[in-house]
Amino acid sequence: MGTQIDAAVPCLDMSQQENVLAAQLRKACIDTGFFYVANHGVAEDLIEQTFEENRKFFALPEASKREILADKNNRGWTPLSEETLDTANQTEGDTKEGLYFGREVPADSPEAAQPLHGPNQWPSQELLPEYRRVSEAYFGAVTNLGMRLLRLLALALGLAPDYFLPMFGRPMLFLRPLHYIPRRSQPDQGIFAAGAHSDYGMLTLLATDDAPGLQIWLESAGRFVDVPPRKGAFIINLGDMLERWTNGLFKSTLHRVVTDGSRHRYSIPFFFEPDFDTCVECLPCCCGPDNPPRYPPTTSGQHLLDKYAQTHSGYEATSKATNGVSAHASHAGVLEGAA
Ligand SMILES: O=C(O)CCC(=O)C(=O)O
Numbered sequence: 617m618g619t620q621i622d623a624a625v626p627c628l629d630m631s632q633q634e635n636v637l638a639a640q641l642r643k644a645c646i647d648t649g650f651f652y653v654a655n656h657g658v659a660e661d662l663i664e665q666t667f668e669e670n671r672k673f674f675a676l677p678e679a680s681k682r683e684i685l686a687d688k689n690n691r692g693w694t695p696l697s698e699e700t701l702d703t704a705n706q707t708e709g710d711t712k713e714g715l716y717f718g719r720e721v722p723a724d725s726p727e728a729a730q731p732l733h734g735p736n737q738w739p740s741q742e743l744l745p746e747y748r749r750v751s752e753a754y755f756g757a758v759t760n761l762g763m764r765l766l767r768l769l770a771l772a773l774g775l776a777p778d779y780f781l782p783m784f785g786r787p788m789l790f791l792r793p794l795h796y797i798p799r800r801s802q803p804d805q806g807i808f809a810a811g812a813h814s815d816y817g818m819l820t821l822l823a824t825d826d827a828p829g830l831q832i833w834l835e836s837a838g839r840f841v842d843v844p845p846r847k848g849a850f851i852i853n854l855g856d857m858l859e860r861w862t863n864g865l866f867k868s869t870l871h872r873v874v875t876d877g878s879r880h881r882y883s884i885p886f887f888f889e890p891d892f893d894t895c896v897e898c899l900p901c902c903c904g905p906d907n908p909p910r911y912p913p914t915t916s917g918q919h920l921l922d923k924y925a926q927t928h929s930g931y932e933a934t935s936k937a938t939n940g941v942s943a944h945a946s947h948a949g950v951l952e953g954a955a
């Protein structure tokens with residue numbers, strides 16, 4: 617079992633040479649689209665401080681958190697149970713709460729007219745004086761790691777290393793600290809810490825504490841298998857947008873979180889997506905006469921909005937949404953009354 621998951625979710629040592637890394641990355645992306653990265657350059661202290669600030673945030677009274685309830689741009693607090701990632705198999709919402717931040721876009725900037733763009737909502741300075749500073753430092757550090765992975769992804773596809781760079785001038789970046797309450801998941805009763813889903817976007821960089829819970833669907837085993845926390849490493853996974861872009865070559869794998877109820881669990885996914893108007897059309901290296909494009913061209917923003925529309929009946933894909941939505945995972949639930 618151990619070896620099976622080691623093979624399915626390999627650990628890439630980021631201190632290796634780029635060409636060696638790119639070859640390992642290509643294999644991981646084709647196999648499951650899930651892998652760890654170690655020696656990634658994000659300071660351990662900064663990761664620890666970020667977890668500490670989020671433990672403090674989630675421990676605040678509900679009224680303080682409610683002051684920054686997620687808005688139409690997907691920024692702010694998403695309460696416990698308000699997201700249902702797998703509506704077909706869940707009898708209640710995910711047993712988690714979260715807090716979304718995006719790349720900061722001032723309200724008066726022309727960019728703010730686009731869906732999912734706008735100012736962030738920060739916890740009050742009086743209550744958490746260090747929260748914003750620490751979060752922004754972490755946001756910058758994982759953005760840099762994302763940019764390194766972008767280069768490696770291009771190499772893994774046989775493209776020029778800077779291929780994706782022009783598509784990340786005004787990227788859609790979201791950090792989403794999560795807190796899972798100590799509740800035992802009961803898959804047979806439809807109770808999950810996070811229901812099964814695949815991520816919508818291009819890349820997810822996930823930091824977890826030392827509490828287990830994440831599982832991926834391993835096709836070769838025909839079941840969900842644990843992806844245990846690994847000290848000092850991020851868990852990286854590919855989302856549906858990259859699967860589409862690569863014509864299915866790179867995988868966006870189903871995953872979920874199950875908890876045993878013995879302790880709180882904290883994790884921090886970072887969603888790394890290209891600029892809103894980036895064209896997402898089958899890469900020439902991923903199609904040919906025997907392998908025609910499976911999806912019509914779209915844009916990064918449209919792809920995300922269409923994904924929401926599939927699962928959010930109230931979501932207007934062509935204008936700004938009026939409800940807060942979970943931006944990054946399939947089957948996400950609308951936050952009733954969050955507008
Ligand atoms: O908390 C985790 O380990 C995974 C979270 C996740 O899959 C997500 O937020 O998309």
Ligand SMILES: [Fe+2]
Pocket residue numbers: 813814815871945
């Ligand atoms: Fe996910």
